[in-house]
Amino acid sequence: MSTAEISLDVVRELRAICGEEYVGDESSVLKGRADDPDRKFARELLETYKTVTPGSAEEISAILRLANERGFNVRPAGGRTKQTPQWGGPVVVVNTNRLTAVEHYDPADLTVGIGAGMTVAHLNAMVGQDQLMFGGDPPFGDRGTVGGLLATASHGPLRHGYGAVRDYCIGVRFVTGDGRRAKGGGRVVKNVAGYDLMKLLIGSHGTLAVITSASFKLFPAPRQTKTFVCEFATWEEALKFRDVMRRSALAPMCMELVSPAARRLIRREAMSDTWAICVRASGSDAVLTRYRQGLGPAVTREVVGEKETDLWQGIENCCERERMHVRMDVIVPPGRVACVLKTLDDITDQRFGYAAVGRIGLGHLRVFTPKGTIGGTQPANVFISKLREQVKTEMGVTVESWVTPWPIAPPHLASMRAVKQALDPNNILFGRAIF
Amino acid sequence: MSTAPTATETPHSNFSAHEKPTWDLYSRCVHCGLCLDQCPTYRVLGTEMDSPRGRIYQIVQVDEGRLALSDSFVSHIDRCLGCLNCQTACPSGVAYGSLLEQARAQIAENYKRPWLATNLRQHFYRDILPSFHALARHARFIRFYQRSGLQSLARATGLLKLLRLEELDALSPQIESEFSFEDLGRVFPAEGVQRGRVALLIGCVASVAFAELNRATIRVLTKNGIEVHIPASQGCCGALQLHAGHLALAREQARRNIDAMLRPEFDAIVTNAAGCGSTMKEYAGLLHDDPAYIERAEQFTAKVRDINEYLADMGLLEPKRSLNARVTYQDPCHLAHAQGVRSAPRQLLRHVGAELVESPRPDSCCGSAGVYNVVQNEISMKVLDEKMSFIASVEPQIIATSNVGCMLQFRAGIERRKMNARVVHVVELLDEAY
């Protein structure tokens, strides 16, 4: 098909698969949303997409087989919280919002399996009733889906203490680009039967398969937590503190760096220009006292209760406060974070101010540049090429609103292509930009 | 549940029927592999065939007719140090030492080695070792070589290097001026109150190369109230013959020593050589098919004590001098693994004031293993180098052990490493203290 639109023929077939009421336009889905993508031309493009909301993996399989036959592209979407590259061509968006069934839930075994369309917030609420906790706290958890979390390998401050989603995802069910329904893993926390397909799909940004459901191991919810806000004049001092912390025996749930600009995003009234490291610890009173002692004089505030919850939600979602132009996640070996921050400082000017939060213990930084930056994506470009020079070691950089999520071409591109070929030979899923 | 078929007769075994490794012994191995890291030859060579598990498996294969009793099998068994580290580590309780002895006996009986090697070995084991006269004669010859300047000449001119005897030369002991043979038949009275009476084995090579050590042993015993007898008709304990698979020769020695040293008036039969003690404790097993000797062999075995064991049991008297040196004790394999004696020597060393430092793997084989360092010199040196690195890591002033073979090996080791340390027998340190 050479036209940019989905033909009526195809629409009819889609209706036959899912039911009439579940086939519509992406524009109507987007209309209801508070955060519009802020580039007008992108929005116009998105509005040409058709959207289907299937109710089962079988339906998705049928849609994909149709796509392979008729040659249109498919794009999985959940909460639409991550701004993704836009591209033309006939596109059908597969909406996962109806895939919210609970496949299995065993609180005493600390495992759960749910549909990919369930939001992270909903999942947390569900398991919270049994004093359990889900390890993922990505931005926009109230709208972001579990499927999206997996596809983008997203994370929040809890990653420091609880690991990345690849560490607690124990099973995944999906439909490959060529319409085959399959699964990897299972429902138990220890399992090496077959290939670890969870690892392949996590972070694949919907280019290999449409994830329909997944299983996770859960954690006991901490009985009580406390957050210690530590402040520093410069990021150099903050990193020194981090190094001391990493060498100590303390093992907090979260250790999050917050830049001055990010602080202002979280609390508009915050006037200070200081860098903060927020340390969240859990345990009994005795344990929390130990943390207080261990953190020493850097602590300026202790936060508990609702204020604490608000603070962390603020950190998780601070890039939402203003329309962020570019959001980048950078992961480097922890010792190289200084390089990243220095590079950012070097290219900073009035036009390219930046805000950053990050799981500093892991070497992670989430950098965002505010709306209104003239020159579009130029500064981000410059940043990335300078960073490459400075860091000189394998690192992960993912950028939203980019041509491809990975601006630095992974060195193992050939192997990636081989995997892509195996699961989506006709390149139905979102692969044009990368491959 | 059906009964298992008896497989004591493996019809296609490539072993000869008499005294071979049997199912009962080797079936204990469940292949877990916990022995591999304990085996010095595995650590040095890295191949499964040169690990205890691998050697056991080859024995099984030969017994089941799947492997010939020829070059490959023999080479891997030859490379075994016989240190028994694996036996200590084995959770399943495999009697690896017995399996090895049987395998070696089978090889001695069924495998044709090159003519010269076979005859030299036979001559050494049959004619020289058991006869103190022959030993003394050969020793005097070597002593002449060492003291006349011939050895220095050979070393200086590089002749040894040319003949590839350099390393052997480094390992050879200095033959002493006096041999222990002169003490045969003597009785050394206890000083002060007599607490016990023992028979002392003076050893074969030890008598010519470590006669002073034997004297020191006697001194330490007598000063601690023990009367020491040197039974005249004793001989070589038979260890080297046994470990080479010459069971008949070993048994001869066993009978001879039982006749010479089993007397009701001795509380114990004492030796300062771990290798000898271990073999003497095996006499009952060696002679279990001999109705004339079995009962006495058991009595004999029950009385054998390593010098460390004996002294620790009796309790040392107050020493006259305190040692005050940094000492690391290296367990001889035949004391730690074969006899299970580990804490006694350490206890004794502490009693005389040594600052004891434990190196990593103190009970790992040094590579001496009887004549292994001669016949498998290359591997022996690799094992020694690894062992010396463990020792060097604790920077000792003194390396103490309890076996003459190990002492020779360590002396070569400190030479190779240019290490500044003294190699002694535990008894020598005790001697200094009393």
Place this chain on the structure above:
Amino acid sequence: MLGGNVAENSGGPHTLASGVTVNHVTGMTVVMPSGEVVRFGGKAAECSGYDLTGFFVGSEGTVGIVTEIIVKLLRRPERVATLLAIFETIDDGARTVSAITAAGITPAALEMLDGWTLRAVEAACHAGYPLDAGAVLLIELEGLAEQVEEQAEAVREVCVQQKAREVRRAKDETERALLWKGRKNAFAAMGRLAPSYYSQDGVVPRTRIPAVLQFIGGVAKKHGLRIGNIFHAGDGNLHPLILFDPRDPKQLELVQQAGRDILEYCVSVGGSITGEHGVGLEKRDLMPLLFTDEDLDVMLSLRNAFNAAGVLNPGKLFPTTRMCAETRGSSRNPVLAAEGM
């Protein structure tokens, strides 16, 4: 050897808190079947692109040969408490496992040995295991001193509530090392009881541990075999040790049947056919218990993406007959049926 760990994505007793091999490998050098040498990942916790490092770990040598790995290191904990909880019956011990998890405690390790196994272990190692117990739990807690003490107290309470006869704590590193030596030598200690043993490896949800142990007892009776249990109770990963005499072909058959029975049961309660030992040749024909033809087809496409000529480990991992009608998924497997497959 680390390479083996990587190929099988090995676990072990401390995976309960620390994770399995794949959670610690951030990069690797692989020789592909084509002969090409490729690098995945690096020193950073994550790298751009697909997580091929994660995919290759546990791939059982069927897609590439890993020659080098980059691993994360963990700091040693400030304090370690090692407890030995002694029970009269296996059932008591089994129920305690879920009780501990339900109390919100995640131990660093939680191992179980049944009475029979620990008697063999004690004979081998003299680690101080009680000879007359029905079962023991070896529980290890790690972390901040304050936290460990609190957890140790909490664990002790839970055990006592579940009718533990006694809860001991290792008073120093020597005692601790001895307890673990006993556990690590346990498999091989079985050699004292029989000439050979078949070490099985299955997983069940932790809530099903009491049931699976009863089932195993039943299997042992049914086939007239002796089966000892030793396993990573904390993550439901069991290792039934089935004793036998390898000279008897009848026993060999019974043992394999017993192994299959146990694994089928594991799958029927939502578990897996292997927790850490891998599939290899031994369990390739059991893969259809867990995976449909299409599942296996997708995995095979991935294998063929790298190893189409079947140069590496041919015949491993995939069943010899994928299309065999009688082993097709849903009719046999209630779990798959529930998922609508």
